[in-house]
Amino acid sequence: MPQLNPAPWFAMLIFSWLVFLTIIVPKTLNHLFPNEPSPQSTQLPKTDPWTWPW
Known part of the structure; x- marks a missing residue:
């Protein structure tokens, strides 16, 4: 079984x-x-809170 010979590979x-x-x-x-x-x-954007309508 020549594929088991590791020398060339x-x-x-x-x-x-x-x-x-x-x-x-x-x-x-x-x-x-x-x-x-x-x-x-590095400044974080100003976010406003969301007033939910319910």
């Missing part, structure tokens, strides 16, 4: 994760978004 797994962690992850982390979110004000 394990090497490919390690190599693919090595490529993923060294090339793809830094490229995605360096991505800059064109529209940075603006900071929200």
Whole structure:
């Protein structure tokens, strides 16, 4: 049963994760978004109580 031989599959797994962690992850982390979110004000909005009609 050749599928139980881990030698070629394990090497490919390690190599693919090595490529993923060294090339793809830094490229995605360096991505800059064109529209940075603006900071929200710290003041809470003034809310009026609702007078229920019943």
